[in-house]
Amino acid sequence: MTESRDWPLDALRGTIMIVMALDHANVFIAGQHPAPEMWTGVPRYTEALPFVTRLITHLAAPGFFFLMGVGMWLFAASRQRQGWTGRQITLHFIVRGLILIALQFLIENRAWPIGQTGGFPIYFGVLFGLGAALVLSSLLLKLKSGVLIGVSLTLIIVTDVAISLASARVAHSVVARALMIPGTTGNVLVYYPIVPWLDVTGLGIAFGRWLKHDRAQAYRGALIIGLIALALFVGLRALGSFGNIRAAVGANWLDVFNMVKYPPAIVFLLLTLGIDLVLLWAFSRAGEVVPRWLKPLIVLGQSPLFFYLTHLYLYAIIGLIVGNEVGIQRMLPWWLLGLLVLLPLCWLYGRFKQRQPATSVWRLL
Numbered sequence: 001m002t003e004s005r006d007w008p009l010d011a012l013r014g015t016i017m018i019v020m021a022l023d024h025a026n027v028f029i030a031g032q033h034p035a036p037e038m039w040t041g042v043p044r045y046t047e048a049l050p051f052v053t054r055l056i057t058h059l060a061a062p063g064f065f066f067l068m069g070v071g072m073w074l075f076a077a078s079r080q081r082q083g084w085t086g087r088q089i090t091l092h093f094i095v096r097g098l099i100l101i102a103l104q105f106l107i108e109n110r111a112w113p114i115g116q117t118g119g120f121p122i123y124f125g126v127l128f129g130l131g132a133a134l135v136l137s138s139l140l141l142k143l144k145s146g147v148l149i150g151v152s153l154t155l156i157i158v159t160d161v162a163i164s165l166a167s168a169r170v171a172h173s174v175v176a177r178a179l180m181i182p183g184t185t186g187n188v189l190v191y192y193p194i195v196p197w198l199d200v201t202g203l204g205i206a207f208g209r210w211l212k213h214d215r216a217q218a219y220r221g222a223l224i225i226g227l228i229a230l231a232l233f234v235g236l237r238a239l240g241s242f243g244n245i246r247a248a249v250g251a252n253w254l255d256v257f258n259m260v261k262y263p264p265a266i267v268f269l270l271l272t273l274g275i276d277l278v279l280l281w282a283f284s285r286a287g288e289v290v291p292r293w294l295k296p297l298i299v300l301g302q303s304p305l306f307f308y309l310t311h312l313y314l315y316a317i318i319g320l321i322v323g324n325e326v327g328i329q330r331m332l333p334w335w336l337l338g339l340l341v342l343l344p345l346c347w348l349y350g351r352f353k354q355r356q357p358a359t360s361v362w363r364l365l
Helices: 007-030 048-081 086-111 126-140 145-165 174-179 195-213 215-239 266-284 292-301 304-322 328-354
Strands: 122-124 183-185 188-190
Touching: 007 048, 007 266, 007 292, 007 304, 007 328, 048 086, 048 126, 048 195, 048 266, 048 328, 086 122, 086 126, 086 304, 126 195, 145 195, 145 266, 174 183, 174 188, 195 215, 195 266, 215 266, 292 304, 292 328, 304 328
Parallel strands: 122 188
Antiparallel strands: 183 188
């Protein structure tokens, strides 16, 4: 989202897109995608491979929301230097957020039924969550960093308390689903309600400010904060009450790392964002010149929306060709093949987008 891109951010985004693609290849090809880790109950695992395949993909959603917040601040700073007013910047984010929401229902939701059986609901997925968070967080850009962090942390705690008090027996309204409580009401399925993910975007905006002010210090801070988050994860998970939404139902390592994602429990955010921040620091240590081995990640990370929409249909088509219940081990080569196809497509799209003027509608995508 910036003209002068900070490539460690792109490398992290590319990394989480790759693991996200693994999750969706599991849906369309392997046919072994688990039930969602809902606040009403998480699936139990008896084998390591299905669990690890799912676990590593959890880095994606929190990373996307956090990096979107970082990109928002860097974009706003870049446009201010070009003479954009605060109103123009806010309007840009609102329009882009509404486009993401429209793409959820017009493009993404048409991909999921391909090759699958059964009826499909009106799905409020990650593009809805990202779009809504983009619209609302655009109104928070003027808050001081301390206030923004305070608001974000408060929303994280509010989510934990509210969901812990919610009842699965209540027929929650669609509005309640979209705002806070994931689940199904009628023909509407919500996985990414607004409030539980808005806070992650707010933390990203605060980090973007820090990055703009002192790049080296911000990346060092990412390591420190990431390690603290991981330590807090261990503590809160061991206690098993506050921050878990649902405590681990067993004592083995699969149970310990099997957490509530919908909405994200505090321990879920601590683990995933902690790892994301450590990875961000690690990428920043590679130096000012981009290493060759990182360039594919950066190419993918610079075209996240194009990658997201394209990869859904690509893996859905592969599933139609090879079958959609081949198992995880036989799915892995097809997952890698899909990435090899997506890499040059993202490179071409990125070059096209970079040639467009700042006011082009392509810049919104």
